[in-house]
Amino acid sequence: MSDLEKFRLAMLQRNFERAEFIAKEVGLRAPKFAEVLIAAVGFERDGEFELNVAPSEIRNENFQNITMLLIGENSLDKKEKIQFRDEYSGKKIWITPANWLSSESIYVQVLAVCYQLGLISCLNKTHARWNFHKKYRVTILHDAFLSNFCHSLIQNELYDAASNVFIHLSEYLMADLARKLSVDFYADAKHFDMNKGILSNFIHSLLKNEFFTRDRCFSFVWSFTKVGNMRLFIWDHSAHIISAFPDDVGIQSVIFRSDVHVIFDKKKIKSMDVWGSVLSDTNFNLAGRLAYHLPFISPSIAKEITWSNEIRKMWEEIYSTVDRSVPAQPLAQEQFRITFASCFFQNHGIGHALAGIVDQLKQHGFVYDAVSLGSERKDDVFQNSIRHHAEEWLHEPRNDVSSMTQVAQWVNKRRSDAIINLDGFMDPESLNLLQHNASPLNIYWIGHGGKINLPFIDYTITDKFVTKKYPENFGEKEIRLQNSFVSFLPIEFDDKLTKQDFNIPNDRFVFLCFNNPIKITKEYLTCLADIAKVLNYSVVFWFNYGDSAEFVYLILKELSALGVPKSCVKFGRRLEPKSVHFSRLAVSDVALDTFHVNMASGALDCMWAGTPVVSLVGENYTSRICGSFNETIGLENFNVETREEYVAKAIQLVREPRLLWQARQHLQANKAKSPLFNGEVFTAGLCAGLKLAIERSRRGEAPKHLDVPGHVD
Known part of the structure; x- marks a missing residue:
């Protein structure tokens, strides 16, 4: 094999050290070296971007020289040129060492050359020259290869170079990098400590980088914890991060969330x-x-x-005290107009709940407008349904707070009787709209569990069960529905599948534990361990979030410490379409609700699939949601009051299969007519409550607690 062939093979195998060694040893020169170089670095990005090097212009002998040419430190004359295809115009342009620094796209292409050729030694010089001209201003880059590049640098323990690339990544690329690191960190049990050490060194290098500003740090923590599945990593290093920005409460709060x-x-x-x-x-x-x-x-x-x-x-x-003296709509007005406002008119628990009732409102004298504060999703069936039935649809992203005044004016012109905020503290920016006196009534519904307790909120839509333990004088007044405070849009699914279809033996008893990881507590996992021990570890606990290496690691580690073998634990990944997810829920035997914050919409998913839910009912709103669902559907006996009763109930359902069969039969016979899943029945009660509140407002009467008559069955 010739030297040139050896060189080509090394490049194809991405063995850059070998390739560079061959190039230096045999003195590969233009034009042969240039031809190979072109083949090696030529690439496309999004099908429209390429880098071309003109062979006639290259007189350099090796990798070092070609990169030195790019960063403007070559010893050649100033006429040395490289040809690029411009990212935006598509035109071929000539770049000299003197002018490449003025172009961000050229900067990205230089990084691409470093990435393609493994020229790490030149990377820091590239950044140094760039940052010299961009003092204290970091340009955010969105090029997809950069997260892979940074990942490779960290793996090869090139921490300074990695931090220099990292500070330029967009939040999306930071999250993408975090997902890659999560797999490295958690999936490789044999090298866990080594991987942890590598990541620790990286973060220490990052915190020392002079261009790692407060904004970059916030983006880093947000990306790694919100979607990157690296919360434990952030928690382990929280003291170092906070010490770098000791007075920043934004960074502290996002670390608290992780x-x-x-x-x-x-x-x-x-x-x-x-x-x-x-x-x-x-x-x-x-x-x-x-x-x-x-x-x-x-x-x-x-x-x-x-x-x-x-x-x-x-x-x-x-803020100054809000004046709530908004003119009420005339008493003679027969029609009631409400405005729903949310960031979550989409495939989300809020979107599911609202989509199940919007086609029923007109039957009860209501019309509605919708103010969408989130993303427009034209292919989202839930958003499309909400938009279709609305009289008017206004899209106004909530990140532009100043625009809330104009939105309030729009709502006021529409003569709305009430604005119903659906998000609460799930998205506090959405509450800004309610401060502008856009309608006579401000009402909160669904969102996070609990009340808002702010002076501009008049009512919360709740039920007689979830707020039963709270003082009457706490927070805004309540519109108390007799049955559950929320309904669910039914989805058709295949109920003929079996456990075997999901790689679980049909004879294994399956406890469904699908839930957001944030709701899982040590007490909950201890109860699972107690259940498994009594049943001789013959059951399966089925969790979701199988896509998260971090969550899988944490659950297995915790349950293993409690004596639960890995054979008793299974993880499911996100399934689309949602109907397939319901088929998966249906093959489970019983769902085990979380304690202090219940499953909420996840419990409704289980019940619609025909799987009953055991719930430990507490005192707080968030710990009584599933208990309310069980009461509404007629399965009060699945509500318990202590952890001991919780464990005993789960064991009883395994040992007395007839009790479980009766509960599942009850769900099948009653779910379609229950207010939980029958939009017509639920909407009748909801509208009755809204009418009581609006009629009081029209008469000029102050809000008070309203108990709504029972739904019509």
């Missing part, structure tokens, strides 16, 4: 430290986002009310 996700023993979470910092910073949106996560650390009702009052006090200090 703690809630990965620490099953919620008592270890230092919630009040972060909470106090956020309150002192008087950042209402940040406080609202944090408030959404506080129920997950299992507070008492008294503590929940204390925190809620602290948010209210903060709001009153930031």
Whole structure:
């Protein structure tokens, strides 16, 4: 094999060290070297981008020289040129060492050459020259190969180079990198400690990078914890991150959120430290986002009310008191007009609930407008249904807070009787609309579990079960439905599949544990271990989030410490379409609800699939949601009050299959006519409650607690 063939083979195998060694040893020169180089670095991005090097212009001998040419440090004359195809215009342009720094697209292409040829030694010089001209301003790059490039640098323990690439990544690419690192970190058990050390070195290098600003750090923590499945990694290094930005409550709060996700023993979470910092910073949106996560650390009702009052006090200090003297609509107006506002008119629990009732509203004298504060998704069936039945649809992304004044004016001109916010503290920015006196009534429904307790909210739509334990004088007034506060849009699915279709032996008893990881606590997992032990580890606990290497690692580690063998644990990945997901739920025997924050919409999924849910009913709103569902569907005997009863109920259902069969038969016979799944029945009760509130408003009467007559069965 000739030297040139050896060189080509090394390049094809991406063995860059070998290729560079051959090039230096045999002195490959133009034009042969140039031809091979062109073949090696030529690539496409999104089918429209390529890098061309003109052979006649290259006189360099090796990789080092070609890259030095690109970064402008070659010893050749200033006429040396390289031809590129411009990313945007498609035209071929000539770039000299003197002018490449003025173009971001050329900068990306230089990184691409470093990536393709493995020229790591030149990478830091490239960044140094770029940053010299972009002092304290980091350009955000979106090129897909960069996350792979950074991943490769970290794997090869080139931490400074990796941090120099990382600071330029968009949040999307940061999250993409986090997913790759998550697989490295958790999936390789034999080298776990080594991988952990590599990642630790990377983060220390990142924190020392002078261009790793507060904004870049926030993007890093957000991307790694929100979608990147690296929350445990962030938690392990939280002290170092916070010490680098000690006064930044935004970074502290997003780290707190990652703690809630990965620490099953919620008592270890230092919630009040972060909470106090956020309150002192008087950042209402940040406080609202944090408030959404506080129920997950299992507070008492008294503590929940204390925190809620602290948010209210903060709001009153930031804003002047809202004047709620909005002119009421005339009493003679026969039709009721409401405005739904949400970021989640889509394939989401809120979208599912709303899509199940919107076609029923007109039958009860209601019309509605919809203000979409989230993304437009033209291929989303839930959004399309909500849009189709709306009289008017307004899309106004909530990130433009200043536009809320114009939205409020639009709602006011539409003469809406009430705005119904569906998000609450799930997205506190959505509450900005309610501060502008757009309608006589501001009502909160669905969203996070609990009340808003802000002075501009008049009512919360709830039911007689979930808020039963709260003081009457706490927060906004309640529109209490006699049955559950929410309904669900039924979806057809194949109920003929078996456990074997999902790689579970048909004779194994399956406890369904599908839930958001943030809801899982040490107490919950301990109960699972107690159940398994009594039943001689013959059952299967089926979790979701099988796509998350982090979650799989954490659950297996925790259950193993409690004595549960890996053979008792199964993980499911996200399935589309949703009908396939329901078929999977249907083959399970019983679902086990989480404690302090219930399954919520996940429990409705299970019940519609015909799988009953055992629920430990607590005192807080979030711990009573599934209990409300069980009462509404007629399975009150699946509600328990202690952990001991919870374990005993699960064991009883395994040992007395007739009891389970009766419950499943009950679900099959009653679900279609229950307010939980019958939009017509649920909407009758919902509209009755809304009418009571609106009629009081039209008469000029102040809000009060309203108990709605029972639904018509």
